[in-house]
Amino acid sequence: MSLKCLRLLMPLLLTGCFSLASFQAVSAADNEQYQTLPLVNITVKNVPLEVEYAHTFEQRAAGLMYRKSMCQQCGMLFKFSGSKKASMWMQNTFIALDVAFIRSDGVIADIKPMQPHDLTSVGASQAVLYALEMNQGWYAKNGIKVGDTMLIKAQ
Structure with a gap:
């Protein structure tokens, strides 16, 4: 040149x-x-949790990006704009996670593992309104399976 x-x-x-x-x-x-999303109280099966609540497009898009760790009982609840076959990926996410895709009636449709920085889309098998990301292994450790329910407590 x-x-x-x-x-x-x-x-x-x-x-x-x-x-x-x-x-x-x-x-x-x-x-x-x-990093300072609103918190919401939920119960998954019989386990009470207070998790971050990502309900806007921008909050859902950022999710747990850039975080290096998360406490054992911490997580993030995503509420989509409507029921749909949602999917998620792990761009700029350092923490190994499990995601539960949850229908509008609170029933867990799927629980799937997600690996740090994996750009592969992980999707729900049916229309869901919510996704709950927790540390990988959290659902198994707490005996939570597909078919169990999540309840959001009134705020």
Whole structure:
């Protein structure tokens, strides 16, 4: 490449680099607000929990991204905009998780494992309104299976 071409392309390349850096900075800044999501009290089978509640598009999109750990009884409840065959992936997620896909009547339709940074889409087998992400192995340790129910306590 000639020096003249390089001089012409340099501003474009730098703009692209700064745009990418700005995007990453905005993403990290946006993530700060997701660290303090509202909490909701739920019961899964007979286990009472207080979990983070991601009910807006932005909150669902960020999910548990960038977190390095989560306490044993911590999790995140996702409420979708309506019942659908939802799916999730693990972009920028460092924690191995299990996700329970939950129908609008509270019945657990699926429990599936998800691995850190795996971009493979993990989907529900039927229309669901909720997904509950917990540390991997949490459902098994608590004897919770497909067919069990989740109840959201009135706030």
